[in-house]
Amino acid sequence: MAIVSFQEMLADAQKRHYAVPMFDVSNTTMMRSAVEVAQEMGSPIILASLPLDIDGASLGYWFNSAFYAAKQVSVPVCLHLDHALDIATCTKCADIGYQSVMLDASAKEFAENSSLCAEVVRMVHDRGIGVEAELGHVASGITGAADGGSENGMLKDANTVLTEPDSVVRFIEETHVDALAVSIGTTHGVYISAPKLDIPRLKKLRQVTDVPLVLHGGSGTPADQLQEAIAEGIAKVNIYSELTAAWNTTMRDFLNKRGQMTCWFAVACAEPDAAMRERMREKMHLFGSTGKY
Numbered sequence: 001m002a003i004v005s006f007q008e009m010l011a012d013a014q015k016r017h018y019a020v021p022m023f024d025v026s027n028t029t030m031m032r033s034a035v036e037v038a039q040e041m042g043s044p045i046i047l048a049s050l051p052l053d054i055d056g057a058s059l060g061y062w063f064n065s066a067f068y069a070a071k072q073v074s075v076p077v078c079l080h081l082d083h084a085l086d087i088a089t090c091t092k093c094a095d096i097g098y099q100s101v102m103l104d105a106s107a108k109e110f111a112e113n114s115s116l117c118a119e120v121v122r123m124v125h126d127r128g129i130g131v132e133a134e135l136g137h138v139a140s141g142i143t144g145a146a147d148g149g150s151e152n153g154m155l156k157d158a159n160t161v162l163t164e165p166d167s168v169v170r171f172i173e174e175t176h177v178d179a180l181a182v183s184i185g186t187t188h189g190v191y192i193s194a195p196k197l198d199i200p201r202l203k204k205l206r207q208v209t210d211v212p213l214v215l216h217g218g219s220g221t222p223a224d225q226l227q228e229a230i231a232e233g234i235a236k237v238n239i240y241s242e243l244t245a246a247w248n249t250t251m252r253d254f255l256n257k258r259g260q261m262t263c264w265f266a267v268a269c270a271e272p273d274a275a276m277r278e279r280m281r282e283k284m285h286l287f288g289s290t291g292k293y
């Protein structure tokens with residue numbers, strides 16, 4: 001099966017009541033781990049790039065590596081652009097062969113967010129490329145830290161705006177996006193104190209639209225809350241921070257034990273890769289996406 005459309009993938013998740021795992025994969029190690037774990041678990045998988053991963057010449061390296069990875073497995077794979085902040089990045093990725101793009105104009109006013117997303121839909125839909133938007137705003141940082149997480153290496157952005165059900169219908173009518181990221185209490189990055197998802201709000205959002213709903217900031221969200229959100233209609237969950245944390249922590253410990261820094265890269269990466277793959281398996285179990293293919 002290998003590469004399938006974003007729309008087809010999310011439609012199946014809605015029909016069979018699970019969530020597709022989307023992993024941001026910054027390099028070939030992450031790509032390979034994601035597709036091999038997906039194959040092992042019988043799960044569909046969305047491989048996503050963040051704008052930083054595909055800056056300049058990196059786009060060609062990223063796309064060709066991810067496309068190759070997708071071709072090595074028989075489970076459904078979709079190549080997706082996560083959190084583009086401008087239309088040009090979306091069209092560049094559409095042109096090279098991605099199956100879907102997310103334009104994140106969620107920090108802007110409703111009207112501008114809507115018109116920008118509608119424009120992306122006009123530019124890529126005739127090629128069958130899916131478009132994800134975000135309404136409301138999922139903040140970034142280290143949630144619960146007094147300074148908002150300035151050491152996180154991410155854009156510090158503490159302004160969560162929960163998604164208003166009343167605005168969703170109009171947004172979908174105006175834009176015709178294929179998936180909508182909603183803000184119901186998660187944040188990007190690392191939690192110091194556990195988040196509390198607004199499940200009643202999610203139920204209302206689910207009632208007003210049939211468009212697949214997406215949960216960003218899945219890393220660190222307690223398992224029971226993630227499963228409840230999926231039971232209430234979340235069809236895609238994004239994961240990044242937990243994967244990088246597992247890899248980086250294991251690498252740090254390995255190098256500290258080792259003491260000298262000249263060991264072969266493949267040797268050094270073995271334990272970090274195994275730790276990251278274990279997080280991937282856990283997420284697929286949690287999302288109910290295993291054994292589907």
Ligand SMILES: [Zn+2]
Binds near residue numbers: 083
């Ligand atoms: Zn996100």
